[in-house]
Amino acid sequence: MSQRIEVAVIPAAGRGTRMRPATRVVPKALLTVVDRPAIQYAVEEAARAGATEAVLVVDLDVGHLIQQHFLVENRLPGIEHVRIRPVVQEEALGLGHAVYEAREVVRDRPFFCLLADNIVRPGKDVLPALVDSSDEGKTSVMCLRRLSDEYLSKYGVVIPAGGEHDEPLELAGAVEKPGVERAPSRLGLIGRYLFTPEVFDILDGVKPGHGGEIQLTDAIDELGKRGRLRGSIADSDLLDVGNPLGLLEASVELGLAKFGYAFESQLRDRLGS
Ligand code: UTP
Numbered sequence: 190m191s192q193r194i195e196v197a198v199i200p201a202a203g204r205g206t207r208m209r210p211a212t213r214v215v216p217k218a219l220l221t222v223v224d225r226p227a228i229q230y231a232v233e234e235a236a237r238a239g240a241t242e243a244v245l246v247v248d249l250d251v252g253h254l255i256q257q258h259f260l261v262e263n264r265l266p267g268i269e270h271v272r273i274r275p276v277v278q279e280e281a282l283g284l285g286h287a288v289y290e291a292r293e294v295v296r297d298r299p300f301f302c303l304l305a306d307n308i309v310r311p312g313k314d315v316l317p318a319l320v321d322s323s324d325e326g327k328t329s330v331m332c333l334r335r336l337s338d339e340y341l342s343k344y345g346v347v348i349p350a351g352g353e354h355d356e357p358l359e360l361a362g363a364v365e366k367p368g369v370e371r372a373p374s375r376l377g378l379i380g381r382y383l384f385t386p387e388v389f390d391i392l393d394g395v396k397p398g399h400g401g402e403i404q405l406t407d408a409i410d411e412l413g414k415r416g417r418l419r420g421s422i423a424d425s426d427l428l429d430v431g432n433p434l435g436l437l438e439a440s441v442e443l444g445l446a447k448f449g450y451a452f453e454s455q456l457r458d459r460l461g462s
Pocket residue numbers: 200201202203204205206207208217246278280281282283284286287304305306431
């Protein structure tokens with residue numbers, strides 16, 4: 190049986206500028222998708238993969254609202270057994286910095302990392318496949334998707350060490366938002382990761398990179414250079430709720446999954462089909 194990963198880190202301290210004005214006060218992670226905030230989907234997903242602790246990285250000003258969502262009513266169905274452990278990122282210095290802030294809670298354990306603005310499609314969980322490729326939690330595994338041109342400037346892109354169809358898929362590094370010209374492959378990082386605790390030592394030394402931020406992708410690159418990085422290509426993409434159109438699309442898809450024909454017939458009426 191593969192090793193159980195008990196802890197999940199969920200960074201949720203970004204500014205969410207693409208969702209303004211909704212995020213002027215409310216954290217992006219608390220924006221509602223159908224009937225629950227985006228971050229609750231991530232905690233539920235981690236719980237389905239066996240995690241019993243969720244480290245939520247929140248910001249200093251309004252991060253306590255995220256904490257309250259889980260702790261006011263800590264018996265949310267499906268995540269009753271998940272211990273919620275908020276940590277504060279005082280300044281939004283980048284995703285790599287946010288993950289680093291979780292180190293004292295995670296300590297020497299392998300951990301999942303989930304970006305809350307990406308929600309898995311119903312029935313398309315990806316975390317179990319990451320565990321399967323992780324050599325009992327000894328190798329970091331990145332969830333990947335093949336990207337079209339326009340996304341090569343929006344996502345981190347990995348450097349395959351050998352063939353792109355190798356099993357396991359060994360990786361030699363990663364580049365943040367390279368664009369078509371510089372992209373080392375078409376395989377993009379889509380916001381689900383399994384890290385060994387080695388990533389914290391690496392993040393400790395990562396300097397600000399792309400956009401002046403401390404980039405998680407730069408730490409992933411170093412894991413690849415050390416020969417301890419693998420990829421797992423997901424069958425399905427994730428729903429991106431970090432921008433208004435993506436949030437709408439996700440609401441329709443998850444709304445259809447929840448309400449079925451009642452919602453579908455409403456949509457059809459409006460579309461006249
Ligand atoms: P994004 O790249 O989506 O950035 O972060 P953002 O600031 O949240 O949103 P925009 O681009 O301004 O609209 C990816 C993930 O990393 C977290 C975010 O909360 C999001 O889940 N993050 C990013 C942090 O927790 N801290 C940071 O300093 C940066």
